[in-house]
Amino acid sequence: MKNLVVYYSKSGNTETIAQEISKAVEGELKKIELIKDISFGWAAFTSLLGLNGKIKNVDFNVKDYDNIFIGSPVWAGKNATPINTLLNNIDFTGKNVFVFITQADNKTPNTVFESIAARVKAKGGKIIDNLFIQTEMKSPLTPGQATAPVADWINKNSKFL
Numbered sequence: 001m002k003n004l005v006v007y008y009s010k011s012g013n014t015e016t017i018a019q020e021i022s023k024a025v026e027g028e029l030k031k032i033e034l035i036k037d038i039s040f041g042w043a044a045f046t047s048l049l050g051l052n053g054k055i056k057n058v059d060f061n062v063k064d065y066d067n068i069f070i071g072s073p074v075w076a077g078k079n080a081t082p083i084n085t086l087l088n089n090i091d092f093t094g095k096n097v098f099v100f101i102t103q104a105d106n107k108t109p110n111t112v113f114e115s116i117a118a119r120v121k122a123k124g125g126k127i128i129d130n131l132f133i134q135t136e137m138k139s140p141l142t143p144g145q146a147t148a149p150v151a152d153w154i155n156k157n158s159k160f161l
Contacts, residue, residue, distance in 0.1 A: 001161055003027030004060060007071030008034075008053075008082040013102040013135040016143055018071045020150040021100065025161055027069065030060050032082045053081030067096045067161060068125070074103035074112050087116065092125025096160050099130040100153075104137045129157050 005022040008031070009015035015031065022029040035054045062068055072083040079087075097120045103109050109132060117127045131153045135141050154161065 001066040002064065003067045003069065003161065004030065004062065004065040005069040005071070006030045006032060006058075006060070006086065007069075007100075008032040008055075008073070008080050008086075009071070009102075010073060010080070011135075011137065011140065013133070013141045014071045014073045014100075016141045016146050017100055017102060017131075017133055017150060018069075020143060020146040021069050021071070021154070024150055024154045025067070025069070027067075028060070028065075030058065032056075032058070032086055034082055053085050055082050055085050058086070062090055062092065062095060065095065067098065067128075068092065069098045069100065070116065070120075071100045071102070072112070072116070074101060074105070074109045077105075077109070077111065079112055079115055083116070087119040087123075090123065092120050092123040095125045096128045097125045098128050098157065100133070101130065102133050102135045102141070104135055106134050108132050128160050129153070 003025040005018050005027040007018040033056045072080045099116050113130045
């Protein structure tokens with residue numbers, strides 16, 4: 001099975017999780033980048049409105065992969081706008097999709113999972129599982145903190161990998 005780990009990260013927390021997942025599943029790692037960086041305040045505002053972020057062109061084709069891991073931070077209780085753009089522009093037909101979310105709040109971001117899942121399903125993908133990692137704004141997540149929850153999640157889903 002060929003795995004793709006694609007993510008957006010503003011503070012670095014989602015990137016840390018993405019890197020650990022990529023190592024664990026021997027997946028290709030691809031970072032989604034905004035054309036122009038935005039402030040946390042503007043990020044929250046645009047997410048509340050459900051807007052798309054203007055992202056740089058992606059250099060991968062999901063058709064080349066069996067499993068797609070999508071990582072996103074939560075902004076103001078909503079999807080990060082760069083992930084909205086990604087989800088709107090990819091055909092997930094026949095793909096197993098795993099979603100991982102980081103958020104400073106300790107409340108599980110079910111509405112974010114549901115929003116991503118609905119768009120993946122609408123584009124032909126199958127949501128396999130999701131992972132939520134609580135983070136702290138002032139203390140970035142370290143690889144050591146990410147290793148155990150990622151390993152547990154990957155082991156739980158090993159029959160798909």
